[in-house]
Amino acid sequence: MIKYIALSISILLIVSCNGQQNQESNCLNNTLKIKEDNILLTSIEAFTLSESKTFLEDQYNSIETLINFSEANLEFSLTSGEAMNEEEPKFSDSFYQLLPKDSLEGKLHTFFNTMYLRQEIQYPDSYLQIPFDRYDLDVKLIKDFWEEDKNLPRFNINTIFYGDKTRVKDTTSFQKDSYRSLATQIPSSKPMDSIEVQVLYTYPTIKEVILAQKETKTELPDGSIVTAAISGNTVSLQYPNTMHEKIVAVEGIHETDNYLVSSGSSGSTRPTEEMITYLKCFNTTLKTAIDKIENKEMDTNEVLRNFLLQNVSEAPENDQLRLQRFQFSGTVKKAKVYIQTGISEEINKSLVLKRSEHDQKATNGYYLAIDKKTQKQGLVDETGAWAIRPEYEDLRMMNDYYYSGLYNDDYNQLYWLNTRANRLERVSYELDEVKIYSDKLVNIEKETNGPEGIINAKTGSMVIPMKYDYIRPQEGFFITDLNNKEGLYDKNGKNILPEVFNNISVKDDMIYTSKETDDSYDEKDIYSLKGVSIKKGTWNNYDESFGKDGLLLVKYNYKKNNVHYYDYIGFINKKGKRVINVQKYEQVAPFSNGLAAVKNKKDKLWGYINTTGKVVIPFQYSEAKAFQERYGYVVKNKEALLIDRNNKVFKKLPDTFSSASLPLDSNEAVYHLYSGETYDADGNVVKDKESK
Incomplete structure (x- = not known):
């Protein structure tokens, strides 16, 4: 029990004493003595003289251990840098960089202007989120500064712009929501277009110090930083412990002036030289008191108490020194230390954040929402009122007209949005693609990898029958394949070309086709967009396409004695007329x-x-x-x-x-x-x- 108390007092003497500066080096001669209520004196009041002697011995031994450890630790830090046995140093592409104010603020301007808004409608409220990934900012010093919540920029809403062209003033603030986002909640379920926010932020002011030699000392307002040693792959620094949080980074630089990859750091604290001197003097006083008790020169606790009151001085301020070692993947020539000297003035910036293009929002006036009370999903209109009641789970928007979800414990199903009847209707087909063509046409299939067709998603009516092996949209048309033969439909469902061709392509406002013949070569043709052939019977093959000159090289393929030949005919225009004869x-x-x-x-x-x-x-x-x-x-x-x-x-x-x-x-x-x-x-x- 006594030993436990002694160890506690040893710590309290160092940490909790009322500190005084500018103490004399000899504590026994210092006239500023401890007071009556000092913990050293109040602790021995409950002891017998024998217990007090044991207490002082434990106190003495604890402080002696602390002194020896501190001095050994300092010696170790000064001499322990060792070269690595690596054949090649490892260099880093990621290093700190001090930028001029204009350049720094320019990068911040770009960073903020890439932000956007996400809105999740949680009826009758909305959950707003701003993705805020500081790692997208190409300024390492600021990224590290903003890692602390207290330094994060503050986003306050000024104005909300809704999808129905109305706007309201607001004063809601965003808070940190996760590692990479800020969020808030507002009492409105109306779909938004954008918000105007006021951003308030600061950034650190940094001083760069280059340390290149042993015992280099740099004086700073908060103390001095000393290069204890640069040896091998290790940089050892000593500085007041109060500066530790202001040391932003330490970088090791190779003799090639490249920055080395960091391989770790370690550190410890020790008392200042002034405190070590005080502790040595204090222990001398304790030893004298112990000897006097042993020699019967002190026979009561009261005599011991008076001796201590007269001979023990108050402890100096308990500033501690930090001994920090930084290791790098290669031999260090010099170190670059970045020290935060202050914080910039607060910057006030106005931003308009558009709602994300990837949000689940429709262009036809329906918006995905979840009921906050029942946690069921439905669709709201532009006023924020329910257009489709919240009766679904895991409802996901596939495109403007199709949703996937669960209804009444039914398995995951595809629903078509019937905008005329304001309801989601279960369908018996799947989406081959979620993309919408010509604002209304969607490629569907009877089942996965089953027959395909095209449906008018606005009306729900079939445009191209669901019977084809595949359908390929191209230039506003649909190329169909049935039994390895291709045909062509327009966007209104009109069959332009039958399924008799090996290949069809649409480009340059023309339709290019090829078809197998009995002579084992493909016969090619070209059609207008209405399906009228421009071939005049003089050619059956062509090279490339019309191109920007509007001229196409055509030729005539034929077979003679089982050998294939071709003759150049000339260049034709898009009406099929030969305008250049090249037969010569x-x-x-x-x-x-x-x-x-x-x-x-x-x-x-x-x-x-x-x-x-x-x-x-x-x-x-x-x-x-x-x-x-x-x-x-x-x-x-x-x-x-x-x-x-x-x-x-x-x-x-x-x-x-x-x-x-x-x-x-x-x-x-x-x-x-x-x-x-x-x-x-x-x-x-x-x-x-x-x-x-």
């Missing part, structure tokens, strides 16, 4: 950016024609590829060249290409040369991913 050429390529490469029969050389059929770049090249916006790739005398539209050489490439990407009507060509280099359409060297 041996080879022809489609138009690209107003020019088409052609090869003559006489010299077997390539040139280019324009959209009138005139040769504008003469036949002098062994190769000629699709012309880009400014230059075309050609080969002459085994040299690869980029030429302009006037046949002037822009650049000679170091080699011909081994492979190339040559999109028509673009400037996106890429040439991969045999020499290993890659060039773009304008003759610039493109670096491969491996070389970046």
